[in-house]
Amino acid sequence: MPFRFAHPEPPRPSATPRPRVFPVFLPLAGCPGRCLYCNQPAQTGQAPEPLEAVLTRARAELSALSQPVELAFYGGTFTALPEPWPHRFLDLATELRASGRVTRVRCSTRPDAVTPLLLADLRGRGLDLVELGVQSFQDAALAASRRGYGGAVALAACRMVAEASLSLGIQLLPGMPGHGPDDFARDVEVVASLTPEAKPESVRLYPCLVLEGTPLADLWRAGEFSPWPLSVTIEALAAALRVLWAAGVPAARMGLAEQAGLAVLAGPRHPALGQMARARALFLHVRDLLAGLPKPAATLFVPARWQGEVLGQGNELAGEYAGLGLGVEAWAEPEFGLG
């Protein structure tokens, strides 16, 4: 009888499909300055524009939707928008929620742009989830990347969001200036330690890329910054996934979304980055399980749901499984098997 085990990723919430996320981009709005690596206009495909114009367009587009959506205010520092803009955007969301077009509302912001009072106010106005662009909890890396806050502020902000009864999202930026794989491993441990009181609903891992039009591009051209190689990034992401999964925290996204006009000069960009990291994480999990089995196994049995993912991009992990003495076979069971 093969030894059976489940995929280590926490089960995805309910089989009922969640409404799609409808992003309203507010590029750089509310930001205290331009961060070294950030080119939100290119990342979102949208130039900064007056907030009144953004609101008017969002109202028109959302009113025309036939399916409910989760509304997301992304691309800037929502909680630091000048008054009365946070309220005006949330009032629109409330109006659309009343008509059934919006089911949930989220925003992205910086850790140093939240206070308990502000979060309570926005919660009362209908905000459900706050995604914090933490990037790192390590003081030296935050200073080298000129983020303008330290690790203690980032950690306090995570707890503040949860204490305000808001769902928490966390974004990390492995490989930003001053940030090595060990720093990233420590960051992931911090995220895992937030459970259960401030367990994030999701974590996004955005390995640092050199984007055209950023101060980081100038540093890279001057030879003062080198991004992580792809292989280092995959290894670090895989290790991070294992820690997050063990803490019951899903990783929602790895790597920047493809966007026309986004010029990436250097860095670990790959269209299958997430798939490669997930496959690697599963491989490491299998390797550890195998080492603990009382007798050797010759085959990894893979349920249908995971067959496209197990061997990684272009079957890159086939040799590694063979190195463990394992063949990989599909089977019709819902769990994995080693036998």
Ligand code: SF4
């Ligand atoms: S990284 Fe965030 S805070 Fe910094 S400029 Fe970009 S959107 Fe603003």
